[in-house]
Amino acid sequence: MCADTPEYKDTLNLPRTDFPMRAGLPKREPEWLDRWARIGVYDRLREKEGRTPFTLHDGPPYANGHLHIGHALNKILKDMVVRSQQMMGRDARYVPGWDCHGLPIEWKIEEQYRQNGQDKDDVDVVDFRQECRKFAQGWVDVQREEFKRLGVQGNWDEPYLTMNFHAEKVIAEEFQKFLMNGTLYQGSKPVMWSPVEKTALAEAEVEYHDKESFTIWVKFPVRETNNDALKGASVVIWTTTPWTMPSNRAVVYSDSVSYGVYEVTDAPEDNWVCKGERYVLADNLAEGVFAKARVDQFTRVSDAGDLSATSLSHPLAGAEGSNGEWDDPRDFRAADFVTDGEGTGFVHCAPSHGMDEFELYRDLGMLEQMITYNVMEDGSFREGLPFFGGKKILRDKINKKNKNNPWEGDANTAVMSKLAEVGGLFARGVIKHSYPHSWRSKAPVIYRNTPQWFAAVDRAVGDGEDTYGTTIRERALRSIDELVTWTPKAGRNRLYSMIEARPDWVLSRQRAWGVPLTCFTKKGALPTDPDFLLRNEAVNARVLAAFEAEGADAWYADGAKARFLGDDVDHDAYDQVFDILDVWFDSGSTHAFVLRDREDGSDDGMADVYLEGTDQHRGWFHSSMLQACGTMGHAPYRAVVTHAFTLDAKGEKMSKSLGNTIVPAEVVKQYGADILRLWVATTDYKHDHRIGDEILKGVADSYRRLRNTLRFMLGSLADFTESDRVEPADMPELERWVLHRLAEIDVQVREGYAAYDFQGVFRAVFEFATLDLSAYYFDIRKDVLYCDGDTARRKAARTVLDILYHRLTKWLAPMLTFTMEEVWLERFPGDDSSIHLEDFAETPTDWADEALAAKWTTIRKVRRVVTGALEVERTNKVIGASLEAAPTVYVSEEVAALLGTVDFDDLCITSGITVSTDAAPADAFSLEDVADVAVVFARADGEKCQRCWKILPDVGEYAHTGVCGRCNDALNDVG
Missing domain, CATH: 3.90.740.10 (Valyl/Leucyl/Isoleucyl-tRNA synthetase, editing domain)
Structure with a gap:
């Protein structure tokens, strides 16, 4: 659009920015991670006062093995929830956690023993449990770094672990509530049994x-x-x-x-x-x-x-x-x-x-x-x-x-x-x-029929809040309908039907690595006898005190039975139970030791949202519901968001044996974490979705288009100051139309983030950025931005660019965490600066102007016919650029009146344009979907301005050689 003529090139306002088109994400992202840790972004967000808390409670992944693509999808979705809620004005807390007990870890340690010729049963149980603890901690450390590399922000220095001493104490305490409220019983019934693992299994396993x-x-x-x-x-x-x-x-x-x-x-x-x-x-x-x-x-x-x-x-x-x-x-x-x-x-x-x-x-x-x-x-x-x-x-x-x-x-x-x-x-x-x-x-x-410990779901709970009913099942079903919102809504039906039909909860497992069922049974008594279970508050308190100080290993220590029964209970009259709790009871209890007990938990012990995969309707969503309904009378969450499964590019389930797995670390290494995050943002996570090389390449292409839009804004705002700012009332209509669109997008973004509709948010922002801005507004205003002098319309355009910058970067920050930080620091560098310390910019409601929007919808339709006509001439090599044209546009009198209020030739990026209300010639160009608009091509008259490249009759009539009047004025401003 603008000349390379040596004497005029330096007088143009060409974009100036160091922001590269090549992102180099794999190399640069770790630098931003280090920076966020150094300036303490997460802790500084917690210092913001007067905010309503928002808590996403992390469903604990299992501390066993490297992350798979399902982990990445899950954690990135959670991160987008937390970041968007924070930027909408909440105090959005995220405490990551891990499930550390259970058979998979125990199995690994047993394998190690077998490889060394040892028998697990010959090893002291406490020593065995310590090996399990060490194994779990090692994988917690590995997975923590892998999650952080994805740009997930949270309290990584203080995660919750189900094997922490306080957690084990609370899990035992929650179990004791079942013991004391009458829902715990021992029964002998057929349960799903794994002969290979020698333990009962829950449906979720x-x-x-x-x-x-x-x-x-x-x-x-x-x-x-x-x-x-x-x-x-x-x-x-x-x-x-x-x-x-x-x-x-x-x-x-x-x-x-x-x-x-x-x-x-x-x-x-x-x-x-x-x-x-x-x-x-x-x-x-x-x-x-x-x-x-x-x-x-x-x-x-x-x-x-x-x-x-x-x-x-x-x-x-x-x-x-x-x-x-x-x-x-x-x-x-x-x-x-x-x-x-x-x-x-x-x-x-x-x-x-x-x-x-x-x-x-x-x-x-x-x-x-x-x-x-x-x-x-x-x-x-x-x-x-x-x-x-x-x-x-x-x-x-x-x-x-x-x-x-x-x-x-x-x-x-x-x-x-x-x-x-x-x-x-x-x-x-x-x-x-x-x-x-x-x-x-x-x-x-x-x-297999075997004695197991159960929580009765239809027996009246002896204590707790009865707002939602008196039994676990009744409380759960009413919580599902009266307390919890579901995204997608089908999640409600799935969990409701499962709980409606489920049998009593099998709590016990015949293994060693976990929290034991901290109870005692009377020798010689039948499970149906009222005194079969010892219900003694003093005994319970001694157990909990020991677990808080020493962890659950205390249950297995020499003399544990005498220690816990104390002097007030006949030691010989009772047997100590050594079954461990189902790990789903562990994770189901996390609301108690995370949401209730931590300072960064929630004020009422409930989470604003649980977010996991669809398999957790029979897993964590389910066990958390049952556990909380048994101990506090209702669900531990106000909302449940469910994502479906990730399939390969052909729609097949991923399997190591098929060789079709996608490893997050490899995607990050090749493309960068922001490309993986953008894939999540563009995915309809509510349904089974796909990932593969071609899909990721498509995501990377969308990323480049968006990056180009952001780069254009940065280049045009290089020296923008507050003195350049123009009030909306003083802006041309085109700029006010952009503000109207911003008002519309702002509503979509906030409502979308609130509804956890990340795909909808990204689509709205991306289409606005690429279609309304890059392909329309920026295309039109390049001439003004590059070639105008210190004019009011250039100031207005740059003011709009600044407004756009503050909204686009912040709206996209929860998704493109690294890239938006890069864009932000280009304009606002400094040790204390980070886009992730910002909130979404407030968008005045009076920017919305429906009448103006309707007018510009009509103008844009007419423009589309003009650009279509010019594209035909360009394809036929009649012209090379649209500035070589000065077509005639045939429209109705009403539309002609609208076009008369704007610089329609500038909007069409032509050197001139004639608007006619006459009948259009039969061979005029038209589009089927735009009625009563036709265009006849004509070449522009005059000479080509050597500065702006427009072809105008007045070129050459001014003091500065070979330029038009507008450029002559601009050159005079430059001096």
Whole structure:
């Protein structure tokens, strides 16, 4: 636009800035991190007085391994929440934390022992726990630096750790509240059990993967019956867990299913099902069942009739060598959970290994006679079990040769072989289905009846606030609807349905690294006895004092039992419990020792927001809700924000085995943390989203476009001072239109940040910066900024640039943390300066001018037709630049009046323009979506100004050679 003529080049107001187009983020970002630490940005923000606190409570990541892309997304989202809330005037605190207890760390230490030929059980438990603590601390230190490198701001010097002594004390204290308020009880019921890890698991510790399982159809001969149709027949059951057959105690049916008695009329001679045998099956399923058994022909001989008053025999009853183990009759009754949707219409019941059966016989008062203890903690059958003693459901280590079922032990095949030997097998096969696995070991889990400690979710809580109800479940459900806001709203439905249907909370784990269940049980008492649990405030207080001073290791020290029971309790009358708490209880309790107890917590012990991934509806969101509802009567959070999962560029789940993982450290090394942060800002985190090389390159391109916009502003504001400032009322309409747009964007930014809609905020700012500013306002005003002298319109334009600078940099600071600091320091250097100490600039509401905006919408539409016409001429090489043109624009009288109030040739970046209300020639250029506007191209008349490059008739008429009148005046100003 402006000349390179030697005598005039130095008279132009060309941009002046050291701000580079090449960001060099990987190299420069660590310097800004060091600077923020040196000047104490986070602490200085806490010194700002009179602000309403805002607390985002950090869901603790696990201290085990380097960060993955999910960690990066999560922590960057949290950082954007905290920074935006701070810049909107809150005292936004962020205390990072870590989950330090639990099986994954314990497993790692056990592996180290095994590699050294040691047995964990031979190691002193306190020494073992110290090894776990050391391991966790090492990874806390590693992850802390990795999180800081992402630009995440918080109280990194004082994070919370669930293994800190005070934290362990509070976790124990929160457990004791369950002990004292009557919700804690010991029960024996089927729980998800990991034989590989030898512990119970919570639902949150389980993930579902496809697994190939054996499936068998088994004969249960009718033993005693009053129904003649059933005599001599066998009931057929179907199961995908053959290993549960030795623990069978019953078979159940449905009162609403039609059953028939079927006789086999033709079958192969070597078949398990033979000609003449009779079987009872659901009518809807009979044909498919016989097909599985290779039965050629069969006939329905009668309706099964009344199935009550009938008992069955176990297929192993009377087997030689069984020692009478299965000789008792099997119960046979109706149950609500039986259907004819699959299987045979009958369900075999092993109440020790299935919740439906357990609950059925519990409600019937028959559990004592139905529960078996055949499966040990390692998934092996008890040694004394005939035929199967010592057989294992799962292997100790994965068998890579068995690709279909790498964990398969020898129990299933042993059971199937024995059933076939005694004639009890009807058919068998394999099935591939979704099956629960431990998310730590990746091994399948089983349901196993074992004594565990539970928190009752439907029992009235003995103390606490009852505003939201009297039971944990009621308090949780009402909190979900009455206390908490959900982003996205679907999160509400997911957690509500989970809590609405969940069983009692299994609190205990049979491991060593964690906070113990600090309670004592009376010897000889039953769990149902009122004095089974010792509820003694003095004992509790002694435990808590020891934990505060020494940590939870005190529970395992020599003489601990006598120390805690003291002189007021008979030591010999009680047993000390050594199970540890579910780690979800640890993390669920963090609200107590972070939000409640810390000075930088919250005033009422509640968080303004919890922000985690969708898996935390069954994890941290869930356990925190249950724990807090049990101890303080309501949810510990006012809002829950949920992000979905990050997939690879093809939309597939990331996996090391697939080689498609994206490592945050590698992205930072190649592009810089701000590119990763910008990817987060541009992502719709509420739904599953993607990342990959091409996606990151696209993000980097958007970053460069934005950086170019910022660089233009910096260059044009190089020597701007307050004396250059112009009041809005004295500005040209174009500048006032920009202020109007700023007023609109300001509302969008504040509402977007308040709603945690970072994608919406960035889109609004980016489109404004690139479309309204770079491609429109800046393009138009370059001429004024570069070529005008000390004119009012140049001062107005620079005032607007200063206003834009203060808003764009601050609006983007929560997202592009490093880059906005760089932009800020270009204008405001100094040891105490940082954009992260600033608030969003206040935008006067009177900048909004809807009438002006409507007018300029029309002007901009007409301009688009003009630029379209000029682009045709440029493409045809008729002109090289728009300043060579002076077109005629045909519009209505109303639009002509609007155009007459502005310098429309300047807006179109032409040397001249004619506005006509005549009818447009037939060959005039037009756009389909802009009615009643047409353009006829014409070349500009005159000579080219050697300073501004406009082609004007007056060039050459002034004292300064070869310039127009405007440039002549500017040169006179320069002197």
